[in-house]
Amino acid sequence: QVQLQQWGARLLKPSETLSLTCTVYGGSFSGYSWSWIRQPPGKGLEWIGEISHSGTTRYNPSLKSRLTISADTSKSHFSLNLNSVTAADTAVYYCARVTPLLWFGELVGSWFDPWGQGSLVIVSS
């Protein structure tokens, strides 16, 4: 059973860089894309970005200028770096696998499953 475990700094000051890493256990890293998603306090879920097994990245345009997602396939982990954080970046951050559904080689759906346990990141001076 695939499990995602995440860690990283939890308390940051404004202008610092948020760094989180998510390690994949019990399953293949290759062949999937891997995403980061966050939930600010009292708000809904926001997709941050993702990286494919081949290293192709896709970012949410709202965060793209501050965001880098990278992966180390040899270690089955992927990382999030978000620079110049502000209080608005305070949130629970989740990593998740993007599971694709293929029909005769055509992508006909995808979803986030499984998810990491979540990391509460607080940005405060």
Added chain:
Amino acid sequence: DIQMTQSPSSLSASVGDRVTITCRASQSINRYLNWYQHKPGRTPKLLIYTASTLQSGVPSRFSGSGSGTDFTLTISSLQPDDFTTYYCQQSHSAPWTFGQGTRVEIK
């Protein structure tokens, strides 16, 4: 970006009730629609993918329907464990987007 709008934002219901949550996309997303259950302090749980396919292990009281822009999540008989928040999410076009959530509360 594709905007996802859920309704209602919250609802009150009793154990045994039939509950329906609606999700509307700002443009057609075919059947690229997923539903998640999210309990406070827990990891979101996938319930339904591609609009109507029940994820393995999810109770059959959950069902999904719809295509294009309008989708529904139905809980046929609400159980105590179901009182929490539900989100829809489109996987048609990046950036992937979620609805704002629907909180199901005990009446």
